[in-house]
Amino acid sequence: MTADVVVRGGTVVEAGWSGPADVVIASGRVTALAAPGTAPAAATVIDATGRLVMPGGVDPHCHVGFTSGEFTSLDDYRQCTTAAVFGGTTTIVDFAIPRPGENPADVAYAQREKATQGLCDSALHACVVEWDETVPDQLAALVNDGISTVKMFTTYRGETMADEDTVLRTMTELARLGGMVVIHCEADHIVGDAQRRCAAADHIGAANMAATRPDLAETASVAEILAIAEAVEAPVYFVHQSTAEAVELVAAARRRGVRAYSETVAHHLILDDSAYNGTHPERYVCCPPLRSSAQVKALGRHLFTGEVTTIGSDHCCYDTAQKESRATDVRAMPNGLPGVETRLPVIFSEYVVRQNLPATRFVELTSTNPARTNGLYPRKGTLLPGADADIAIWNPTVEWQITSTALHMATDYTPYEGMRITGRPETVLVRGRVVVDQGDLQDPTPGGRHLKSGPVI
Ligand code: DUC
Ligand code: ZN
Ligand code: ZN
Numbered sequence: 001m002t003a004d005v006v007v008r009g010g011t012v013v014e015a016g017w018s019g020p021a022d023v024v025i026a027s028g029r030v031t032a033l034a035a036p037g038t039a040p041a042a043a044t045v046i047d048a049t050g051r052l053v054m055p056g057g058v059d060p061h062c063h064v065g066f067t068s069g070e071f072t073s074l075d076d077y078r079q080c081t082t083a084a085v086f087g088g089t090t091t092i093v094d095f096a097i098p099r100p101g102e103n104p105a106d107v108a109y110a111q112r113e114k115a116t117q118g119l120c121d122s123a124l125h126a127c128v129v130e131w132d133e134t135v136p137d138q139l140a141a142l143v144n145d146g147i148s149t150v151k152m153f154t155t156y157r158g159e160t161m162a163d164e165d166t167v168l169r170t171m172t173e174l175a176r177l178g179g180m181v182v183i184h185c186e187a188d189h190i191v192g193d194a195q196r197r198c199a200a201a202d203h204i205g206a207a208n209m210a211a212t213r214p215d216l217a218e219t220a221s222v223a224e225i226l227a228i229a230e231a232v233e234a235p236v237y238f239v240h241q242s243t244a245e246a247v248e249l250v251a252a253a254r255r256r257g258v259r260a261y262s263e264t265v266a267h268h269l270i271l272d273d274s275a276y277n278g279t280h281p282e283r284y285v286c287c288p289p290l291r292s293s294a295q296v297k298a299l300g301r302h303l304f305t306g307e308v309t310t311i312g313s314d315h316c317c318y319d320t321a322q323k324e325s326r327a328t329d330v331r332a333m334p335n336g337l338p339g340v341e342t343r344l345p346v347i348f349s350e351y352v353v354r355q356n357l358p359a360t361r362f363v364e365l366t367s368t369n370p371a372r373t374n375g376l377y378p379r380k381g382t383l384l385p386g387a388d389a390d391i392a393i394w395n396p397t398v399e400w401q402i403t404s405t406a407l408h409m410a411t412d413y414t415p416y417e418g419m420r421i422t423g424r425p426e427t428v429l430v431r432g433r434v435v436v437d438q439g440d441l442q443d444p445t446p447g448g449r450h451l452k453s454g455p456v457i
Contacts, residue, residue, distance in 0.1 A: 003041070003042035004042055004044065005042055005043070005389070005429070006022055007046045007053055007393065009036065009049035009050075010050075012053045012383060014383060015367075015369075016364075018360055021034065021036065023053060023391065028388060029389055030388075033383065044434070051426070053393055054392050054394060055367045055380070055387070056088060056089060056428065056430070057343070057370075058367045058374070059093065059312055059313050060370035061263060061315075063314070064076065064094045065080075067097075067099065068336075069159070071334035073316045073317040074318065075317040075410040076114070077118040077122070078446055079410045080118075080409075080410075081119040081122070081448060082408050084119075085436050086425075086439075088394065088428060089120070089343065090390035091380050091451070092340065093124065094123075094124055094125070096108035096112075097160060098129060104135070118447075119430065119443075119446060119447065120435070121431075123450070125149045125150065125151045126149070127151040128162060128166065128170045129161070129162050131166040143174070143177040143179045145452065146452020147453070148375050149453065150170060150181055151182050151183070152181055152184070154186060154188060167181065167225065167228055168232060171232055180235045182236075182263075183239065184239050184240065185224075187218075190220060191214075194211065194214050195213075195330075198211055199331075204331065205327060205329065206323075206327045209273075209289045210273040210289045212331075213287065215243045218243055219243065222250065223249055226258065229253070230258045234259075235259035235260070237260075237309075238262055239312070239314075240314050241263060241264055241299075242264075242289075242295070243291060243295055243298075244301070247264070251307040261310070262309050263308075263309060264302075264308050265313060265343075267284075267286060267415060268290065268296065269303070271290050271296070272292060273291055274293065280320070281327070285323060286314065286316075300355070303351055303361070304355075304357060310370045310373060311343065312343070312370065314337070315337075316337060319410075319413070320412050322334055338409045338415075339415075340409065341407050346416055347362065347365075348362060349421040353396070353422040353423055367380075367382075369381070379451075380451070388431050390429065390431060393429075394425050398422070401418060401420050402418065402421060403418070
């Protein structure tokens with residue numbers, strides 16, 4: 001057995017097990033997990049004594065240079081993936097969202113070209129807003145080209161909202177093709193009513209964000225979409241679920257045999273709506289909004305119960321000036337928080353270190369399951385032989401504090417400013433190349449590949 005790189009002396013953490021092993025790498029892939037001390041000689045040997053050796057994170061929900069309304073988030077593939085690798089993430093899944101008049105396939109193919117600017121690999125979700133007779137052919141071409149997941153929205157009327165008929169037809173067609181709808185659920189009529197009432201009371205600024213998009217809007221929409229998925233026997237993945245009730249509806253459907261999956265995102269698991277009472281409420285405007293602290297606690301319990309499938313970031317790199325420019329009316333504000341770099345550290349610190357979530361479950365939620373739901377497993381999301389050697393070597397005990405100036409995202413703030421964290425990825429490999437070495441960028445060469453997804457779970 002020959003090797004280019006060996007990571008030795010660490011504890012390998014996979015989704016289902018962990019234990020001491022040396023990771024043997026050749027030609028960018030894992031070729032063996034060897035008993036400690038038995039790996040062959042290699043040109044590069046990385047000492048991981050006292051460290052956790054995990055598959056690099058797979059972020060299933062990441063917006064790069066995302067245009068919504070009049071705002072475009074501020075990063076490109078190079079910037080976003082640089083921040084990603086510093087945070088231990090080695091694969092991102094971006095979105096290709098059509099503007100009015102654009103067609104889903106054209107937008108996805110144009111976005112796919114940007115992957116080569118990345119420091120790590122990426123995949124894409126396409127997006128369907130309106131049904132017409134060309135959509136089935138576009139979906140067939142996209143799935144054939146490895147873009148198998150399609151985002152849909154039940155809110156943002158007049159922009160990206162799809163009606164129920166469009167959701168049903170897209171789900172049906174994708175199920176036939178081996179793909180899956182990934183859906184943002186908030187009943188737009190309930191959101192619209194809440195916004196009208198808030199506006200009438202002159203409570204429509206960033207500080208009122210939570211009241212403008214109530215929990216019930218999410219509950220109602222998830223129930224409707226689950227019924228459609230069940231009726232047409234299609235798989236469905238709910239993005240950024242922000243309430244325990246929404247996750248529980250999906251879990252109940254799964255028990256009836258529906259192939260339904262729950263994604264949560266880091267900010268809904270860490271932050272609560274008290275952030276809207278602070279000095280910079282606009283910095284926390286995201287959609288769905290931050291929820292009550294009781295809701296955060298209830299949602300977080302479902303990381304332990306097994307009901308949550310994945311944790312993403314919903315990274316959207318707006319800066320304070322963009323947020324402030326429309327802060328008096330949330331209906332015109334850019335929704336979204338920067339988070340591709342902080343997703344793994346904040347979840348590891350809060351849930352693995354402080355609440356004793358097993359590290360194996362952390363890997364399952366943040367790497368293995370996102371790879372599975374995007375048809376990327378077992379190439380990504382695992383360190384089993386044959387997988388790409390995308391590896392995050394974590395110091396599980398180091399203590400540090402988050403400050404935006406030390407992060408690499410293309411914005412001037414982080415919603416976690418000042419938060420004390422335990423544990424961080426120190427050295428990160430992308431396909432066997434050391435990209436981050438002990439916290440320093442070692443290799444900034446773009447080498448990202450667009451990943452074709454196979455059939456989704
Ligand atoms: N949905 C997302 O998934 N991201 C940003 C804003 C939104 O509504
Ligand atoms: Zn969304
Ligand atoms: Zn999003």
